[in-house]
Amino acid sequence: LEVVSSTTSFTRAFREGETVTIPVAHQEGNFQADGDTLDRLEQQGQVAFRYRDEVNGSARRIAGILNERGNVLGMMPHPERAMEAAHGNRDGRKLFEGLLAVLA
DSSP: OEEOOOOSTTTTTSOTTOBOOOOOOOTTOOOOOOHHHHHHHHHTTOEEEEOSSOOSOOGGGEEEEEOTTSOOEEESSOGGGSSSGGGTOOTTHHHHHHHHHHHO
């Protein structure tokens, strides 16, 4: 994934533009919206993550979006499956570390 925004509680531990490896395990699921909605999400900075490559047919390769307040994240990849070296990498851990930092 590419980190599109690093200004939210979910993405604060990442760098904007950073490439991270987060497992995809949703089989046929993908994000779809009409062009106006996609434009609005992009313009308002609500796209949090984007697939680096075409993975599943998601519109504009969007992998994660935020609500308008930025306090709700919806994403298809599974950061909880990339928490420890035994999982193959720890990239997903950063998402949870960012949230914990806000709560602390």
